[in-house]
Amino acid sequence: MTAVATTGHAEPSYLVDTGKRKGIAAWLTTTDHKRIALLYLYAMVVFFLVGMGIGVAMRLVQLHSLQHMMKPQTYNALFTLHGVIMIFLFVIPGVPAVFGNFLLPILIGAKDVAFPKLNLATWYFFMAGGIIAVAALFTGGGPPDTGWSFYAPFSVRTGTNVTLAVFGAFVLGFSSMLTGVNFITTIHRLRAPGMGWFRMPLFCWGLYATSWIQILATPIVAITLVLVILDRLFGVGLFDPSKGGDPLLYQHLFWIYSHPAVYIMILPAMGVISEVMPTFCKRPIFGYKAIAFSSLSIAGVGSLVWAHHMFTSGMSEFANMIFALLTMIVAIPSAIKVFNWTSTMYKGSIDFQPPLLYALTFIFLFCIGGLTGIMNGTLAINVHIHDTYFIVGHFHYVMFGGTGFGFFTALLYWFPKMFGKNYSKRWAYVAWVPMFIGFNMLYFTMLVLGLQGMPRRYWTHLPQFDTGHVVATVGSWFLATGLVLFFANFVWAIFKGSEAEDNPWGGVTLEWQIPSPPPVENFEEIPTITHGPYEFSKESHA
Amino acid sequence: MSDAIAQGAAGAHAHGEHRDDVGARLGMWLFLVTEIVLFGGLFLAYSYMRYLYPVEFHEGGQQLNVTIGVINTVILLTSSLTMVLSLVAIQRADLFKAKLFVGTTVVLGLAFLVNKGFEWAAKFHHGLYPSSEHMATLPHGEQVFFSLYFTMTGLHGVHVLVGISVLTWVLTLIARGRITPDRYVLQENAGLYWHLVDVVWIYLLPLFYLAA
Numbered sequence: 001m002t003a004v005a006t007t008g009h010a011e012p013s014y015l016v017d018t019g020k021r022k023g024i025a026a027w028l029t030t031t032d033h034k035r036i037a038l039l040y041l042y043a044m045v046v047f048f049l050v051g052m053g054i055g056v057a058m059r060l061v062q063l064h065s066l067q068h069m070m071k072p073q074t075y076n077a078l079f080t081l082h083g084v085i086m087i088f089l090f091v092i093p094g095v096p097a098v099f100g101n102f103l104l105p106i107l108i109g110a111k112d113v114a115f116p117k118l119n120l121a122t123w124y125f126f127m128a129g130g131i132i133a134v135a136a137l138f139t140g141g142g143p144p145d146t147g148w149s150f151y152a153p154f155s156v157r158t159g160t161n162v163t164l165a166v167f168g169a170f171v172l173g174f175s176s177m178l179t180g181v182n183f184i185t186t187i188h189r190l191r192a193p194g195m196g197w198f199r200m201p202l203f204c205w206g207l208y209a210t211s212w213i214q215i216l217a218t219p220i221v222a223i224t225l226v227l228v229i230l231d232r233l234f235g236v237g238l239f240d241p242s243k244g245g246d247p248l249l250y251q252h253l254f255w256i257y258s259h260p261a262v263y264i265m266i267l268p269a270m271g272v273i274s275e276v277m278p279t280f281c282k283r284p285i286f287g288y289k290a291i292a293f294s295s296l297s298i299a300g301v302g303s304l305v306w307a308h309h310m311f312t313s314g315m316s317e318f319a320n321m322i323f324a325l326l327t328m329i330v331a332i333p334s335a336i337k338v339f340n341w342t343s344t345m346y347k348g349s350i351d352f353q354p355p356l357l358y359a360l361t362f363i364f365l366f367c368i369g370g371l372t373g374i375m376n377g378t379l380a381i382n383v384h385i386h387d388t389y390f391i392v393g394h395f396h397y398v399m400f401g402g403t404g405f406g407f408f409t410a411l412l413y414w415f416p417k418m419f420g421k422n423y424s425k426r427w428a429y430v431a432w433v434p435m436f437i438g439f440n441m442l443y444f445t446m447l448v449l450g451l452q453g454m455p456r457r458y459w460t461h462l463p464q465f466d467t468g469h470v471v472a473t474v475g476s477w478f479l480a481t482g483l484v485l486f487f488a489n490f491v492w493a494i495f496k497g498s499e500a501e502d503n504p505w506g507g508v509t510l511e512w513q514i515p516s517p518p519p520v521e522n523f524e525e526i527p528t529i530t531h532g533p534y535e536f537s538k539e540s541h542a
Numbered sequence: 543m544s545d546a547i548a549q550g551a552a553g554a555h556a557h558g559e560h561r562d563d564v565g566a567r568l569g570m571w572l573f574l575v576t577e578i579v580l581f582g583g584l585f586l587a588y589s590y591m592r593y594l595y596p597v598e599f600h601e602g603g604q605q606l607n608v609t610i611g612v613i614n615t616v617i618l619l620t621s622s623l624t625m626v627l628s629l630v631a632i633q634r635a636d637l638f639k640a641k642l643f644v645g646t647t648v649v650l651g652l653a654f655l656v657n658k659g660f661e662w663a664a665k666f667h668h669g670l671y672p673s674s675e676h677m678a679t680l681p682h683g684e685q686v687f688f689s690l691y692f693t694m695t696g697l698h699g700v701h702v703l704v705g706i707s708v709l710t711w712v713l714t715l716i717a718r719g720r721i722t723p724d725r726y727v728l729q730e731n732a733g734l735y736w737h738l739v740d741v742v743w744i745y746l747l748p749l750f751y752l753a754a
Contacts, residue, residue: 115569181572181573185565189564215575218576219582227587235672236689244591244595244681245689246594249591
């Protein structure tokens with residue numbers, strides 16, 4: 001791309017222990033952003049597979065013949081746990097903590113993040129929070145049964161172990177917040193000479209916008225969770241009507257964080273897509289600045305739409321209308337991105353590889369998720385579909401079809417760089433087929449069921465929903481099969497994969513100019529940047 | 543938590559080749575933003591509840607001891623002054639005064655907590671604490687007032703405690719020569735944190751003690 005020093009493999013890769021400590025001890029005390037990224041990756045894949053297993057079990061219960069494999073209370077615990085694990089331990093931290101950590105310093109030409117020790121500390125916060133949340137299952141009054149949203153006053157009254165689970169979420173919040181502090185400082189202070197703001201790859205813009213939401217929104221949920229804990233321990237009662245408190249206050253405070261959190265989930269994944277599209281279309285991204293600013297405006301407007309989760313909670317008509325309007329507005333910057341990605345493909349020389357397939361899948365699924373989101377934001381429709389499977393289908397399209405597939409795309413795109421190994425492209429394609437079919441069987445059916453009136457979070461259902469539930473459950477088997485194949489491919493690659501090239505995709509951003517896997521210090525010499533990130537014409541690529 | 547920030551900043555120093563005081567300060571300011579939003583959630587709850595129960599908040603405010611509140615304000619404001627003086631001292635390479643003023647700040651912080659302790663103890667003695675029998679007899683608005691009072695001054699107290707710990711650590715670092723006249727960003731950041739604790743109190747005083 002630019003005056004990057006030689007790509008000779010003189011320096012040892014970051015995967016080789018060079019310090020005093022060896023093996024596990026070296027990994028657990030590392031301050032190398034690349035190693036920390038892998039620590040996150042391993043932990044998250046485990047959490048994801050556990051969450052997936054729970055999801056499959058929840059689907060099984062909806063087959064009438066298998067209904068009695070668990071009691072309703074167990075079902076309540078499972079959907080709570082599925083939500084807590086997937087949202088707090090996979091979808092929110094997923095892309096930034098793994099790929100942001102690994103790539104942000106490399107993409108801006110730095111040797112590490114601004115605060116490497118803090119970076120390691122956030123991983124320990126993450127693990128501690130995860131372990132506390134899981135411990136809540138087996139201690140106290142049994143697994144929490146509130147749903148991941150911990151709505152008061154039920155969450156302060158239920159006898160299950162909500163206190164510990166909420167404390168786990170609180171600790172995870174610290175991890176998220178401090179990662180945000182770290183990334184913003186890194187982007188402001190550590191860009192290589194010549195790396196102006198508009199020469200940064202778009203993934204960095206996505207991370208930048210995300211980090212601001214992490215800083216501005218996470219503390220609100222932290223204090224809200226503290227209030228739930230204080231209520232349970234000391235009877236403070238700010239959400240308890242019998243003590244003058246107000247449960248609606250809980251919902252507001254919770255969604256002031258948890259709606260922006262949706263953008264914490266999706267913005268980095270959108271950043272991944274913005275990297276993948278130019279590389280496989282061999283064209284500069286269409287509308288660089290529009291994409292960069294749309295990330296910021298999603299972060300900004302997205303912080304003002306939270307109460308669209310509460311249209312049926314008894315807010316005033318006027319408040320409902322304002323929040324519905326703002327919700328419509330936030331769709332605009334999201335649509336801008338989709339138009340720009342597809343425009344990038346126009347007249348590009350498209351090199352169809354697994355990351356591109358998954359990126360296009362992201363766009364397709366995200367569009368369905370986004371458009372159903374507009375439906376949810378429409379007041380009249382919302383009353384009808386509130387708390388039905390339609391909502392469940394919608395947010396799985398956004399979070400799983402969006403962020404999940406963004407994560408998979410990132411893994412396919414950067415895996416050769418991260419591990420220096422090639423996975424099997426054939427199996428990446430093969431895994432896609434059951435994943436895509438199963439995904440739509442499962443979640444599109446949920447949209448239909450929801451419109452027909454199937455409420456969410458019910459252990460059982462009326463006979464008229466039988467067909468839909470059978471289709472969805474069979475879909476969940478396809479999806480799970482695809483996911484297992486997908487991850488197995490990478491496990492195979494780590495042990496048996498062939499050596500990856502430094503630049504297998506012909507990318508032009510900085511990470512492709514250094515060896516695979518990168519050396520400890522990333523760059524032998526900090527590069528000087530002389531032009532934008534996606535200029536394919538300037539130089540030939542092998 | 544602020545230790546983690548501080549260590550992060552120190553960590554960047556420990557590498558030797560990379561030192562970025564501006565970055566360390568930026569990181570600290572961003573962390574302070576998160577603290578402001580954390581308290582912001584409670585201030586939001588306060589405004590809403592006060593809007594619901596204006597009369598009861600007035601009644602509740604009358605039961606708080608303005609004198610102790612004002613004394614504590616003077617103590618905290620003075621401690622911010624001594625914190626700044628310690629920075630001036632380290633910049634002028636006067637290590638003795640730097641230690642003296644950081645030490646004074648710690649002592650003033652402790653004095654604040656002792657005062658606060660007496661105040662809380664008196665309330666408890668009168669049966670005023672969350673889910674007490676006496677509380678249950680009060681009007682809803684007053685219950686909310688005192689719940690907020692304990693939550694917000696309690697969270698603030700925790701921050702004072704954290705600040706005291708960080709400053710004590712800073713004191714030992716000056717004594718061991720790890721904070722020096724040309725490398726004192728850690729002390730600066732600890733000071734920023736301390737000022738935040740001070741500023742939050744400046745808002746708590748009128749919202750609770752002067753609400754009557």
